Amino acid sequence: MAETTLTAAPLRSPLAPAADRFAAATRTSGGAIRLAELPFLTQLNVRLDAKGAAAEAVGLALDLQLPLQPNTVVRAGELTALWLGPDEWLLVAPPGSAADLESRVREAAGDELVSVIDVSAQRTTLLVTGPSARDLLAHGCALDLHPRAFGAGRCAQTTLGRTQVVLVARGEPRAGFWVLVRSSFAGYLAEWLLDAATEYV
Template identity: 70%
Template structure:
């Protein structure tokens, strides 16, 4: 199947320049960007069922510990529930990923659903990333509690998100948000980020 991402418009295309400008103005303290069109495939199955076949197809195990993730081979498997995972991969690979998973589960009791169009992903990274997210998220984001390999379904600024502590492409966080709420959440992040902009020359802080 041809990759059509070049003709699609991401939910935050209109905000790309403002996100980049905020990143520049924060001088590395914050990195804000959209990671558009990531493949996202939801998998529901009994871990005692076809999990081994799914893991073989993915090349990584499905995490069984609540609110954890496993990454490898360009894919990330996120634990969403006792029998539910979200597999995230590079843009444009959702059809192949879905086909591999469907082949792996075969006729066994399972559900494989491409949900790539439902969400976009925001990258929030930099030294002040945790501080910024803490303004609108009730989770304990200290590295000891929510370091790399952790994920959670939670709210950020009252928007439902999947929050992932990630080390790639930058150490920081992925914020997976419904496309219909992406603009709102980007505006909230940009507004909250003003706290971390340097004071204008001559201004006393």
């Protein structure tokens, strides 16, 4: 009987084919726009009672208080928590940390009701930075992206170029934005961004 060995295929991000074009757009814009993919970030969807004991316990276990204000972001080290709803958060962390994070959340919640789902493979993350990043995103987003309305520490579920995304304003103006997009729409959104960026080349 023939012996078969199964080997895992190497991970390939949804936007790997666009990497060279992102780099070219960054060069030709003279740094006005920088586009890049942040592949394979850990993304955990967490649902629990924000007013229950589990919320505080989970915050302590993660060394990060879950944000309770709508559309806000809390960061601690390499971990970021996004408010998605009154009882829903998205934890974003470095690649490969899903199992550890999930274990910490479940252990901290104890007997309290909690849902923890690894959605890392569902989305990829685009980084959009540069002095013209806000203007670029404003071409396809109905949100008011002025720093007074959507400054550092803000997030929103919205549409960009008719694609559903989670948009995150990073910690400082030069840090730009994260655009979390479903993997199946990532190619379309990359094309839209590259086309919109031609204004800055």
